[in-house]
Amino acid sequence: MASWVLAFNEQARAALRRxxxxxxxxxxxxxxxxxxxxxQLRRGGASPVSIADLTRDRDNQRHYIFLSIETxxxxxxxxxxxxxxxxxxx
Amino acid sequence: MSALPLFDSIFMTAAGDAPPNxxxxxxxxxxxxxxxxxxxxxxxxxxxxxxxxxPPDADAFDTHAALLLRxxxxxxxxxxxxxxxxxxxxxxxxxxxxxxxxxxxxQGRLLAMLQVTLDDxxxxxRQFRQGRTWTREEIRGELGSGIQ
Numbered sequence: 001m002a003s004w005v006l007a008f009n010e011q012a013r014a015a016l017r018r019x020x021x022x023x024x025x026x027x028x029x030x031x032x033x034x035x036x037x038x039x040q041l042r043r044g045g046a047s048p049v050s051i052a053d054l055t056r057d058r059d060n061q062r063h064y065i066f067l068s069i070e071t072x073x074x075x076x077x078x079x080x081x082x083x084x085x086x087x088x089x090x
Numbered sequence: 091m092s093a094l095p096l097f098d099s100i101f102m103t104a105a106g107d108a109p110p111n112x113x114x115x116x117x118x119x120x121x122x123x124x125x126x127x128x129x130x131x132x133x134x135x136x137x138x139x140x141x142x143x144x145p146p147d148a149d150a151f152d153t154h155a156a157l158l159l160r161x162x163x164x165x166x167x168x169x170x171x172x173x174x175x176x177x178x179x180x181x182x183x184x185x186x187x188x189x190x191x192x193x194x195x196x197q198g199r200l201l202a203m204l205q206v207t208l209d210d211x212x213x214x215x216r217q218f219r220q221g222r223t224w225t226r227e228e229i230r231g232e233l234g235s236g237i238q
Contacts, residue, residue, distance in 0.1 A: 008225075
């Protein structure tokens with residue numbers, strides 16, 4: 001099965017640029033995995049979008065990333081709506 | 091969280107004893123664990139309510155309900171913070187509190203989620219309908235030579 005397409009809006013693009021490069025790469029890798037298997041996305045409860053999250057550790061910090069994604073089934077596209085990030089000392 | 095004054099009282103008793111009273115320490119450890127489990131259970135209940143309100147499609151979502159749920163998540167993160175602050179004091183006494191890291195991670199994930207507001211979601215969806223979008227390749231290219 002062919003991968004879905006990833007599309008970014010200005011907001012998601014700006015959010016990604018605020019994040020450290022190594023973590024940007026982790027996020028893009030995670031999005032690639034989701035594009036291969038969109039069934040891993042979860043419904044966002046009362047929110048109108050789907051969600052996914054990831055956690056990564058580096059330099060004694062734990063980073064929590066939250067992805068808001070809208071699926072367009074007709075074009076098989078994952079639209080990256082926005083990206084949330086929070087980190088704390090381990 | 092209403093049990094916090096009770097925790098503070100139990101903590102004062104356990105921490106104030108010299109030499110340490112094993113039964114007071116044991117009571118503090120058990121109560122800390124209960125406090126953590128209670129916070130995690132509260133979150134599960136909010137998530138269950140949230141799931142039950144999932145809209146049939148993205149355009150049919152109930153903004154008011156979503157805002158109220160968001161307020162519940164925000165309150166929960168504050169309550170979890172108060173619990174974690176106390177758990178840290180217990181851990182500094184050399185006592186392990188099971189599931190404390192699970193609570194920290196649950197709160198961390200929620201704090202990342204709360205970075206994205208409902209307005210952000212609405213704006214982001216509008217940007218897809220109206221504006222320029224970037225492909226995966228364009229984004230990877232933009233983010234520099236370190237990312238390929």
